[in-house]
Amino acid sequence: MIFYIVRRVLYSIPIALSVGLVCFLLVYISPGDPISAIAPPDAPAEMITQLRRDYGLDKPLPEQFAIWLGRVVQGDLGRSLSTGxxxxxxxxVALKNTVSLAVAACTLAFAIGTLLGGLAAAFRDTWVDRIAMTFAVAGVSVPHYWLGMLLVAVFAVTFPLAPSMGAGPGGTFVWDWAHLPFLILPMVTLSAIPLGLVARTVRGTVIEILHQEFITTLRGKGLRSGGILLHVAKNAAPSVLAVMGLQLGYLMGGSILVETVFSWPGTGFLLNSAIFQRDIPLLQGTILVLALLFVALNLVVDLGQALLDPRIKR
Amino acid sequence: MSALQSQSQPLVKVRDLNVAFVSKEATLHAVNGVDFDLAPKETLCILGESGSGKSVTLRSLMRLHPPRRTRITGTIQVDGTDIVAASERELSSIRGRLVSMIFQEPMTALDPVFTIGKQITETIRRHEGVSHQEAQRRALDLLELVQIPSARQRLDAYPHELSGGLRQRAMIAVALSVRPKLLLADEPTTALDATVQIQVLLLLKRIQAELGMGVIFVTHDLGVAGEIADRIAVMYAGRFIEEAPAEALLEAPEHPYVEGLLGATVTPASRGRRLTAIPGSPPNLRTLPVGCAFAPRCTSAEPNCRAAVPDLRALAPDRTVRCIHPAGLRPSMPPAMAFAAEERAP
Structure with missing residues (x-):
């Protein structure tokens, strides 16, 4: 097991490096010159050359990458062009808000998705199955910014039950009763897609497991439904865990639209403003942090799977 | 039940068992009127090719078929308990305790993500509610009973960490967890190497003698049947077509199908001779013929054979055959058969 963990961690290093390279190259792939964002539109050519030199943009690319990487490793992601x-x-700060939201949404999606998927598998091809799967497909297909706006219109405007803007007093989210209502609508919105995916994964996996021969053995040993459920759950857990891990990763970075709809001060919101202000260092830094988080999350999922399924650790 | 009664009463009593699988497209008649008894401590081998209904018959004894699609009629009694009428709840306490089962492929029949020890102890705790330590201790005893080397470490092993033979031994240990009175074995040696096969068979024989269980053993392998069985019943198209003490059946089969099976088997005596194959293929269980299901492939079939299913006839007190003209009563016998019949005559 130790060997497996070490190997998996080592595998993550080249992935993280490539992620860094892509983030770095972002400046060059993205349209528009970063200098033009800081320099006044009518700046003379000498001033632009001067700025280029100041920011080290005149050096060859590999050297720029090495310098940038050296700083990143020390935790220096540079300064925002717009705020300094x-x-x-x-x-x-943004990451803390996003993680709170993503974890809450994932927990909700996991709980309800597992329930729906499990019921659908247990009552396969009955109306229970059909209703649960309609729900799941709807969850995956509905554009979530639209769902967000709909929820705002219904639960914040028509029936003012929950706030629809921001993360609560102080501008950032904290886990207490004063902030919790602010979490509700974005959490529900964000949980729709992972909920649908988890429900479908759970259904498919559980049906497949129920068809395996060891289930017959378990029945043949006289185990009751509860005892069999334990076996089904442990067998299904690795696949469901993999889906959940990926979804949590997507929610960390992929919630630009939802965070914008609810003005949630998270990384998506931050990315949105960085894009509009062409704030390259901020954009680069945010994407890098999110991507590394994604890599780390994948590592955790892999290790979790190995923990649950003894056949993986070899 | 007194000791005397249990001596005279059969452990298993099956009468007119019919099992059909119903789906939207068709009804598949897997078992069509099977009767048999099993005495305590006896070993019955059900022999037949794929799709003959042997496994289905076996699984009926603990009603292990998918409940929604299966129709079972007839009588099944195990140790006096009516299996056909039992509720799911009653069944779950019968399964594993009174009757338990060994499967063909231990790799898929054991849960891959639970340790061997856990799969044994959960059965013990389900039926006897003993403490975890006690169950653990008994699991260890069981692994030693089935002769798994370094049993203590194997308790914490997962199925994929064992070899095929050890895995099947573990499967046997799981089945024996609560010392059942009846052990069902569904081709338990088919997936194993020949050398491991014989070890597992000998183990089963020894354990049966030690624990005094009744055993019903399903196989398609004549050699295996001869090795382990007291009695052999041959199935074809969901019916028992011949039932006899093992030696008698292997020495002088009565039903043309069984004759054909033996003729197609390699034995020391068949050395240098050409093996004879049975022409044709088994019948479709969705549309069974009116008469004897073997008639289309039988060399001595006559119009009567196709008119109705032949009755089961007793040739001796312990010997039945479902054929109008079994070998012993056939007018024109091929020389080899005649010789066999003569030998039996005195």
């Missing part, structure tokens, strides 16, 4: 504050500070 360190990118790391901005990202870490």
């Amino acid at each position: 504050r360190p990118v790391w500070g901005e990202v870490s």
